[in-house]
Amino acid sequence: GAVVSQHPSRVICKSGTSVKIECRSLDFQATTMFWYRQFPKQSLMLMATSNEGSKATYEQGVEKDKFLINHASLTLSTLTVTSAHPEDSSFYICSARGRTGELFFGEGSRLTVL
């Protein structure tokens, strides 16, 4: 199946710094990518829809100034957590929509903010 890769898989940062997470579709072009946040023992919460060449669409309650999303090419979307705080610590997962409509998921990135 299609491959989606996230980097880094784990990142630890100090409070107040910014962290960038990359999501790449390795063998297909993805005009639409999605960013999710997964809390321990809970489901995936959709944060935003990333559209190539246009602004991301954020879900209600998600701060767009804190979670900056850029989808500059058909194979790359980035999520930047700005001025990170301990409550931003979480597992962030991206996905890309394949040609037939299903989503392919990245491995996830675990962010720990000290």
Added chain:
Amino acid sequence: AQSVSQHNHHVILSEAASLELGCNYSYGGTVNLFWYVQYPGQHLQLLLKYFSGDPLVKGIKGFEAEFIKSKFSFNLRKPSVQWSDTAEYFCAVSTSGTYKYIFGTGTRLKVLA
């Protein structure tokens, strides 16, 4: 607002037992339905999907699911589970024409050898 409910949060079965995981959604229009599996330490993988046609969908690894429109359900089944099926299973729904998925809370399945 759309929502997806998975009623079984934790399921423990012995090998060779039959499995059925419930999934109900709330949305009155046309939907696309999915089951994803997350094995320990791995990323989410698609088990099966329903877009249209035969409401009984067969997926990988012997899993199947049946879409019952009148019940707003898409339950996952497997006649005989294996130890390797131990994982977390997520039901997801997207409305036709959009690609925004809503996930259920997941069901953790543990299969005892």
